[in-house]
Amino acid sequence: MSSKILVSTRKGLFTLAPTSDPALPWHIAKVDFLGDPLNLALRDPRDGALYAVLNLGHFGTKLRRSDDEGATWTELAVPEFPEGCTLYANGFAAPTDVRSKERPATLMEIWSLEPGGPDESGVLWAGTIPGGLFRSDDRGASWRLIRSLWDRPERAKWFGGGKDEAGIHSICVDPRDARHVSVAISCGGAWTSRDGGDTWTNVSQGMRAAYMPPDLAYDLDAQDPHRMVQCPSSPDHYWIQHHNGIFHTSNDCALWEESTDVAPANFGFAVAVHPHDPKTAWFVPGVKDERRVPVDAKLVVTRTSDGGRTFETLANGLPQDHAYDIVFRHALAVDETGERLVFGSTTGGVWTTADGGEHWHALPARLPPVYAVCFA
Amino acid sequence: MPRIVFTPHLQRHLSCPPQSVSAGTVREALEQVFLANEPLRGYIVDERFRLRKHVVIFVDNQPITDREGLSDAVGPTSEIYVLQALSGG
Numbered sequence: 001m002s003s004k005i006l007v008s009t010r011k012g013l014f015t016l017a018p019t020s021d022p023a024l025p026w027h028i029a030k031v032d033f034l035g036d037p038l039n040l041a042l043r044d045p046r047d048g049a050l051y052a053v054l055n056l057g058h059f060g061t062k063l064r065r066s067d068d069e070g071a072t073w074t075e076l077a078v079p080e081f082p083e084g085c086t087l088y089a090n091g092f093a094a095p096t097d098v099r100s101k102e103r104p105a106t107l108m109e110i111w112s113l114e115p116g117g118p119d120e121s122g123v124l125w126a127g128t129i130p131g132g133l134f135r136s137d138d139r140g141a142s143w144r145l146i147r148s149l150w151d152r153p154e155r156a157k158w159f160g161g162g163k164d165e166a167g168i169h170s171i172c173v174d175p176r177d178a179r180h181v182s183v184a185i186s187c188g189g190a191w192t193s194r195d196g197g198d199t200w201t202n203v204s205q206g207m208r209a210a211y212m213p214p215d216l217a218y219d220l221d222a223q224d225p226h227r228m229v230q231c232p233s234s235p236d237h238y239w240i241q242h243h244n245g246i247f248h249t250s251n252d253c254a255l256w257e258e259s260t261d262v263a264p265a266n267f268g269f270a271v272a273v274h275p276h277d278p279k280t281a282w283f284v285p286g287v288k289d290e291r292r293v294p295v296d297a298k299l300v301v302t303r304t305s306d307g308g309r310t311f312e313t314l315a316n317g318l319p320q321d322h323a324y325d326i327v328f329r330h331a332l333a334v335d336e337t338g339e340r341l342v343f344g345s346t347t348g349g350v351w352t353t354a355d356g357g358e359h360w361h362a363l364p365a366r367l368p369p370v371y372a373v374c375f376a
Numbered sequence: 377m378p379r380i381v382f383t384p385h386l387q388r389h390l391s392c393p394p395q396s397v398s399a400g401t402v403r404e405a406l407e408q409v410f411l412a413n414e415p416l417r418g419y420i421v422d423e424r425f426r427l428r429k430h431v432v433i434f435v436d437n438q439p440i441t442d443r444e445g446l447s448d449a450v451g452p453t454s455e456i457y458v459l460q461a462l463s464g465g
């Protein structure tokens with residue numbers, strides 16, 4: 001069972017370790033990269049290595065790996081766009097905006113990082129802003145752009161969601177077949193490859209974009225999945241927290257079904273799926289879209305246990321008075337048992353549960369804004 | 377020979393001591409430094425060798441004007457300072 005939690009923040013990487021006190025079950029055991037913004041961190045389950053994605057304000061995105069539990073970190077290569085890769089002119093940008101013209105593509109951020117399959121030692125996948133998917137076969141020593149996705153003509157329709165350019169924030173490697181890789185793009189929908197990345201299909205059928213003109217609401221390339229996760233034990237089941245709703249597929253992305261009547265709100269960024277029960281998933285809702293704060297300033301988690309037909313509101317241990325925490329897309333995680341969860345907020349709160357969300361415990365610390373969490 | 381100096385903020389991430397270079401332009405100076413210190417490249421320029429948005433370079437106390445081509449001239453006794461721009465936070 002995972003023995004640590006990695007909390008990536010605006011000002012460093014915080015490693016949490018368990019305590020013997022049931023009232024305060026986790027404490028901060030280690031701080032790395034103090035002062036540096038971290039987009040995310042990752043434990044590679046195949047070799048135990050830790051990876052950290054830094055997004056330095058002046059000096060760009062960096063990738064570091066530790067093979068000794070964070071005692072030392074090695075700088076790795078970052079994905080780079082080859083010569084000739086361009087960003088399309090943005091038709092919505094003002095003529096004075098640099099985005100109004102076609103221009104060279106360069107790495108802005110690493111927005112997702114996932115290990116390849118269990119039988120693919122050394123393989124890593126990285127999703128970037130702008131919307132590139134990269135693969136490393138050597139534990140991050142080198143990267144290559146997956147041109148087959150980058151060169152899809154539909155990329156001309158992708159656009160940034162909360163960022164200047166579209167980006168790939170979710171990568172799901174099918175535990176049954178590592179050549180089956182699915183990604184989600186803000187904004188560009190969900191895409192899947194069944195041949196290790198050689199060919200790609202948009203698999204956003206059923207998603208609805210309320211922010212588009214009505215006739216374009218079901219445009220596959222206009223969808224804004226905020227986060228996509230795949231159930232490890234039932235890999236035909238995926239969940240998406242979308243910009244304007246919650247979507248679930250039980251048929252390997254052939255068709256997504258929208259959950260309706262989701263209280264207190266269907267807006268949010270994060271989703272976690274139970275590793276052994278594909279019909280159970282957790283979300284952290286907020287007031288859509290113009291405000292992005294918890295409904296009635298009460299921080300809650302919602303959980304469905306029936307595939308998205310009904311939702312419970314879980315609030316035991318969470319602040320219910322003047323709470324303005326928002327949970328970003330990588331800042332909610334569940335462990336391999338499905339009982340322990342953790343989430344971190346934009347205002348630096350971290351909460352954990354050991355019973356699937358029935359009771360939550362606040363980490364007794366005010367951290368910098370939290371961008372990502374994971375069990376490690 | 378021109379001398380190039382990097383912001384001490386970088387020292388937290390990697391070693392880049394001041395050094396003398398044989399160069400006629402800022403780009404040539406950086407290329408020479410990166411030849412011996414490849415990891416530094418990605419901290420200063422992007423993959424198109426354009427100066428990062430939040431990095432500034434001064435040559436003899438004047439900010440360079442060609443951030444994309446780095447063609448600004450460097451004289452035999454020039455001092456080149458590579459600094460963080462406060463726009464980057």
